[in-house]
Amino acid sequence: xxxxxxxxxxxxxxxxxxxxxxxxxxxxxxxxxxxxxxxxxxxxxxxxxxxxxxxxxxxxxxxxxxxxxxxxxxxxxxxxxxxxxxxxxxxxxxxxxxxxxxxxxxxxxxxxxxxxxxxxxxxxxxxxxxxxxxxxxxxxxxxxxxxxxxxxxxxxxxxxxxxxxxxxxxxxxxxxxxxxxxxxxxxxxxxxxxxxxxxxxxxxxxxxxxxxxxxxxxxxxxxxxxxxxxxxxxxxxxxxxxxxxxxxxxxxxxxxxxxxxxxxxxxx
Numbered sequence: 001x002x003x004x005x006x007x008x009x010x011x012x013x014x015x016x017x018x019x020x021x022x023x024x025x026x027x028x029x030x031x032x033x034x035x036x037x038x039x040x041x042x043x044x045x046x047x048x049x050x051x052x053x054x055x056x057x058x059x060x061x062x063x064x065x066x067x068x069x070x071x072x073x074x075x076x077x078x079x080x081x082x083x084x085x086x087x088x089x090x091x092x093x094x095x096x097x098x099x100x101x102x103x104x105x106x107x108x109x110x111x112x113x114x115x116x117x118x119x120x121x122x123x124x125x126x127x128x129x130x131x132x133x134x135x136x137x138x139x140x141x142x143x144x145x146x147x148x149x150x151x152x153x154x155x156x157x158x159x160x161x162x163x164x165x166x167x168x169x170x171x172x173x174x175x176x177x178x179x180x181x182x183x184x185x186x187x188x189x190x191x192x193x194x195x196x197x198x199x200x201x202x203x204x205x206x207x208x209x210x211x212x213x214x215x216x217x218x219x220x221x222x223x224x225x226x227x228x229x230x231x232x233x234x235x236x237x238x239x240x241x242x243x244x245x246x247x248x249x250x251x252x253x254x255x256x257x258x259x260x261x262x263x264x265x266x267x268x
Contacts, residue, residue: 006236008148008189011208013039013244014236016100016146016187024097025049025090027136032146033100034064035247042243051090053132055081063251072254087132091139094179099140101133101163102147105155108201108222109172110165110183112137112145113158120160130162137163142184149188151221166200173200190216191233196225206231 006014009032016036020026022045028037038061041048050059054068058078065072074080081089090096103112104127114133118124137143143165147153165183166173173182182200186193191207203225204216209232217224236244 006241010236010241010244012187012189014240015233019144019185020045020048023047025095026098026100027051027096027140029101030067031102033102037100038064038247039244043240055083055086063254087135091135096140099136099143101136101145105153105158107155107158109169110202111158111161112163113160115160115162117159133163138178138180140180142181145183145186149190149219154220156222169200190219203227204230206233208233209235
């Protein structure tokens with residue numbers, strides 16, 4: 001069997017990075033959103049301004065951070081400011097162009113859950129929680145969401161709304177007074193979903209090479225609408241894959257070295 005030229009995660013990351021324009025201000029989440037933003041920074045968007053929730057502004061990490069508290073972010077930032085100032089001065093004043101989020105669950109109107117699966121008082125699964133996601137989803141000019149697509153994660157109704165998308169759709173977000181435009185793209189391991197201009201329900205807008213509409217519908221917990229003929233997204237460029245793979249390799253080396261330094265010497 002021929003080995004694929006790229007993985008599903010690599011396709012997702014490259015596609016997510018392509019959504020970012022040079023010079024934009026981006027509030028970054030840890031994980032795949034961070035990888036996408038740092039890929040964009042190293043390729044087509046060298047003037048992208050990255051903000052992490054720990055208060056680091058204009059950070060240019062040499063490797064991907066393990067968490068928002070990773071020292072790599074502060075060491076490479078233009079400035080580090082108190083957390084309340086990040087939200088009050090940057091986010092709530094409309095100075096963040098993109099909020100980049102992940103989630104455990106998303107519904108048909110782009111509302112996301114990162115709190116609990118099941119009843120809140122007696123959950124089946126207790127998730128990591130909101131962090132700054134509710135404020136990012138509320139105030140960022142645009143929100144990008146990155147998550148793998150399956151009926152368990154793309155559900156018709158959330159057990160808990162952690163961060164708002166378009167609420168019940170059809171203008172509900174705007175009527176509720178949320179200033180940002182909401183989730184403009186949901187990048188998955190199959191393609192991209194975007195909100196319908198009137199109903200604001202997420203619909204299939206683009207697919208990766210070799211992925212069918214039927215496969216995308218089978219991975220969605222509601223009857224997924226399709227926006228005309230979905231765009232076929234281009235595969236990752238060789239140069240993008242090279243940069244992304246080196247970024248991950250450098251990250252693994254750096255984190256392995258940190259662990260080695262912190263471990264006590266072997267006793268003879």
